[in-house]
Amino acid sequence: MAENKEIAQQVVDAIGGKDNIDSVAHCATRLRIMVKDKEQVEESEVENIEKVKGVFYNSGQYQIIFGTGTVNKIYNEVIGLGVSGTSKSEMKDEAKKQGNTFQRAIRTFGDVFVPIIPVLVATGLFMGLRGLLTQDQILEVFGLAPADISANFLLYTQVLTDTAFAFLPALVAWSAFRVFGGSPVIGIVLGLMLVNPALPNAYAVAGGDASPIYMLGFIPVVGYQGTVLPAFIAGYIGAKVEKWFRKVVPETLDLLVSPFGTLLVMSVLALFIIGPVFHSLEEVILDLVVWILGLPFGLAGILIGGTHQILVITGVHHIFNFLEIQLLANTDVNPFNGIITMGIAAQGGATLAVAMKTKSKKLKALAFPSALSAFLGITEPAIFGVNLRYIKPFLFGLVGGAAGGFMADILSLEATGMAVTVIPGTLLYLNDQLIWYILANLLSIGVAFALTYFFGYSDKMREDIEGSNA
Known part of the structure; x- marks a missing residue:
């Protein structure tokens, strides 16, 4: 069986030598090598090296799977050969520039939405169960009628099913600020502004039970319950705006001015420009669907x-x-x-x-x-x-x-x-x-x-x- 030092040398040679390696890092199972020229890599040779369980190229990296424990030892041997090492997070930042x-x-889209998925899955299950348990046909099986269900119990189920989607813009804006380098707490507040109870509820407007508020007599403003893209766009722009404020505002005033300026600018953009554009789009889509039907x-x-x-x-x-x-x-x-x-x-x-x-x-x-x-x-x-x-x-x-x-x-x-x-x-x-x-x-x-x-x-x-x- 080959020694780890020998395997490390074989890896470096197959990758194209030390001159073709910018840096190397590792995670729990993979050796991650940032290469300068993909064409110099002899992938078939890498795959045939002892202890290698797989290899693939992604975003400027050759990722060689060694498995838990083994990868640490191979990494140390590669570093011992004079190859520059870096942290996984630094390599990820570099990888984001690739592709x-x-x-x-x-x-990036996945980075924003994946952290939100668990609560949406849970809410989906709550919605499905509530829909089943409150249907007349299901209640009849148990000899019940809708009037027999406690109003307080229905209110509780509504809390379970409506919260995540009612405040979805806050979740999206929070995650977008986090991904794009802003302060997540500012993203949460901005997202909550989009669904503030003072605004006409989006579902009520959609159902004809409420009307938009018209700012300056012509800009329709509604809440954005359940929306995704307006909050995503607001989160992206908001993070950029905050970073600009952080850059130009003196440190002594940063705590006061940067959050204030960011929320002021983004509340105007989100409520009076980004939001109304999508509200107008909704009306066009509705007319189009009626025709299509x-x-x-x-x-x-x-x-x-x-x-x-x-x-x-x-x-x-x-x-x-x-x-x-x-x-x-x-x-x-x-x-x-x-x-x-x-x-x-x-x-x-x-x-x-x-x-x-x-x-x-x-x-x-x-x-x-x-x-x-x-x-x-x-x-x-x-x-x-x-x-x-x-x-x-x-x-x-x-x-x-x-x-x-x-x-x-x-x-x-x-x-x-x-x-x-x-x-x-x-x-x-x-x-x-x-x-x-x-x-x-x-x-x-x-x-x-x-x-x-x-x-x-x-x-x-x-x-x-x-x-x-x-």
Whole structure:
């Protein structure tokens, strides 16, 4: 068996020699080598070195897997050969500069949203359970009626289901400030400003129960409960604004002026520019969807089922509450629910495929509950935690949504209510539509699952995208 010093020398030689190495670091299992010229690396030679369990290239780094314990010893031997060492965090900062713009953007997007995923998964489960337990059909099984449920108990369940999404902008802005170098606590306050109770509630405005406040007579201002992109943009710009203040303000005044200036500037930008732009976009989208719903030959199902989850990324999808209320009030049925359900189910199917195909325990632990959350009607964990990070699963989820949406439209699926989808949504189709509703969901899930499993995900993709953050 080769000695560790001999293995270290073989690694350095196969990488292209010391002259091709900028620096070397290691994590729990991998030796991370920042190389100058990728073309000088003899990857096949590296893979054949004793004790090497795998190798891949990502963001300017060659990451050689040795395993726990062994990697520390190899690292020390490499440093002993005169190679410059650096910390993992320093190498990660350097790695962030590597890769194309799209790769860096995806990595940054993931850095912002991944810390938020656990609470969204939990909220999704609470929402699904609440939707099931408060349906008339379920209550009848126990000989109960809606009037029998304690108002205080309903209030408690509302606290469980509404908190994370009502204050989602605060979570997003906090994480964005953290990632982009600002003070997270300023991000939290800015995000809370977007959902301040003094502003008209976004869901109430979407439902027609409230109206926007018009600043200067023409700028519509509402709360941004449940939105994502406005808070993300505000968090990104806000972190830059704060860093500018920190740079120009004298140290003696920094504690007073920098937070004040940042929140003043960003409150104006977020509430009067960024927010209203998205509010106007909501109105345009609503008019467009009403027109699309009237298209023949299943086209409405394809278009809406295939694009609805894109709107979830922007956070403007809650405007459709108003559309569903209108449909139920005017026709007593809601065909929109069945179509968007297919887009939701498909994202869950794509996430489930990733969970079943990956060998990463960490990714499985994230993807399985995210898929379950999607099947209970909440796709944010699946989208932001898994599918959008690897792109193809999200796109194949859109394809599955279009396929299921087409079937739902052709079969004229019409919900008897709103606000619940996929598994809980079954309760809105407890009539002669039930079998078709189930089949349409299975089609959406099946198409997205199959495309993602066979063509949309591999652990190599995970290593390429996440390797620098492992």
